[in-house]
Amino acid sequence: MEQSSKNRRRIIIAAGMTLVFSVSLVAGYADIMVFRPDAERPVGSRGIGVERGPILDRNGRVLALQTELYTVSAWVPYVRDPDTTAVELAGIMDRPVDEILDLLTGPRNFVYLQRRVPQRISDQITSAQAEGRLRGILLEPTASRTYPHGDLAAHVLGFVGTENRGLDGIEFMRDRDLFPTDGRPRADMLYGNQVVLTIDINIQQTADRLVRETLARERADSAMMVVLDARSGEVLAYSSAPTFNPNTYGSFPADARRNRPVSMIFEPGSVFKVFSLASALELGSTRDGDVFVTDGIYHPESWGSHRPITDIQNYGTMDLRRVMVRSSNVGVAYATENLTAQDLYSRLVAFGFGEPTNVGINGEEAGLMNPPERWTRRSLPTIAIGQEVGVTAMQIAAAATTFSNGGVLVAPQIVREIIAPDGTVLQEFERRPVREVISPSVAETILDYLHSAAQPGGTGVRAQIEGVEIAAKTGTAEYFDALTGTYSSDRFIGSTLALFPRENPEIIVYMVVENPQAEFIWGARVAAPVVAEMAEFLIPYLGIQRDGDRSVPLPEHFARELPSLPEMRSVMPDLTRLPRRVVSSLHSRDDISVEIEGSGWVVRQTPAPGTPLEHGMTVRLELE
DSSP: OHHHHHHHHHHHHHHHHHHHHHHHHHHHHHIIIIISOGGGSOGGGGTOSEEOOOEEOTTSOEEEEEEEEEEEEEEGGGOSOHHHHHHHHHHHHTOOHHHHHHHHTSSOSEEEEEEEEOHHHHHHHHHHHHTTOSTTEEEEEEEEEEOTTTTTTHHHHOEEOTTSOEEEHHHHHTHHHHSOOOSOOOSSOEEOOEEEESOOHHHHHHHHHHHHHHHHHTTOSEEEEEEEETTTOBEEEEEEESOOOGGGGGGSOHHHHOOHHHHOOBOOGGGGHHHHHHHHHHHTSSOTTOEEEOOSEEOOGGGTTSOOEEOSSOOOEEEHHHHHHHTOHHHHHHHHTTSOHHHHHHHHHHTTTTSOOOOSOTTOOOOBOOOGGGOOTTHHHHHHTTOSOBBOHHHHHHHTHHHHTTTEEEOOBOEEEEEOTTSOEEEEOOOOEEEEOSOHHHHHHHHHHHHHHTSTTSTTGGGOBTTBOOEEEEEEEEEEETTTTEEEEEEEEEEEEEEESSSSOOEEEEEEEESOOSSOOOHHHHTHHHHHHHHHHHHHHTTOOOTTOOOOOOOGGGGTSOOOOOOOSSBOOOOTTOBHHHHGGGGGOSSSEEEEEESSBEEEEESOTTOBOOTTOEEEEEEO
């Protein structure tokens, strides 16, 4: 009995000592945070540690940066008048008075009032404390990530978590570059590197707008667009809808955050015929000029009960160009019937199907390309017309680089440079040729066919624009239900692939619309016109010449090497004869205002070369 009493006394004494220690610790913290000047506060309380590096577009415009927000809390024993304090804080933080008062009069001595408040609110609280009010209210700086353009390129950028570590997108994939820390406290600031993307903010804005408009107009489940530099494989725009705002990513459903261009696997339909016919030409199964006599149906006797391959009508006798123009399933089946399963499989894998592109965005899927031993008798022509194969939008766009690079597949990439805080370039990402897939002559033949397919009578005619030759292929695929193993009768995926200009393509655009529910379901109707709109923007923006544009004399080396922008420090340089794609980078400067009129190349400029540059000066450029 006596021993039990002694044990209880020991427990009470130990608990009391723990309570006294805890109270003194928190009180000391409050004293430091509220009542001591900033210089007396611990180093960590001033936010010194790691500053996450910014993410920039290809022209240096900021897409993501670190900012400082604040956590507002209270050490309740030091709050003199909870009612007055609650009223004043409610006005500052735009919160109900009752909510704050409940926290200040509750059972806890230490309470959080609001997290992630901006500098404006912090300044108001600090000013009130300087006048002797709001005693007991604590402010703690917290590193925060800000995306100044909201949902622009959201699926590329991703987002960060509460610990300022990347959770998705480039923020996740390049976390070590942006946030180089071992996690230990530091006595000095460590700055993250800059990650420069291949994205062009102006092209991205246009892609985002077109994709959002398409989603609404077609009442679709989703829409996406990938825009590549056809020669280098650099991703100029990467857009997906529905989308989200990375500033408030937690308030959006998971479906909005889904990175569809690299993760959504779908059957491409007739767009895939481009790669099948290229394979057939390369392997000698067919030749340019071959003629096929068709009756609208393809069903060899060896198929037995397998469903036939059909066209929407009987196109009769067609050469290979006509097969592409009409997007004939039967014609493609005849053109590829002399291929072995292994030959077609190997060539399609060489195009990059069945493996991730490694573009640099997390969550990328490899798609679906079954090995020949899993094919049925019907599989070869079925795969050739874009069924029994699963692709991503990025795979299709990347595979198309083969036609714009003389038969060589070029890997897509979305990061251009990693730059240290002192401006040193740590890593440059050069063009990455993967392999030669087809010969230059076959690549040229396919481009020629695709140009014909975008002419009157072709399925891609709605992708054509005035003054620039477009090479395009449309596709409409039935939605395959993996759960039932059947094709849907009312769900479709419409898409269009385009390369332009036809001669020496500079741009690849691939547009996909999932399950359009408005008037049309076909890629020729729901996707091709959107590709044309993007082309209408890109042609003048990049300085691609249209037929009929006035020619501007250019240096002999221009055709071989894109000129760079002259230095603009103290005087205005000569900008004449530079293309729009070069001078457009002036928009990223903060010290001058730039107005660009027209398309093509600079023919007139104001102020004149040699004029002293002044802060805030307006530079006007006229292009033809």
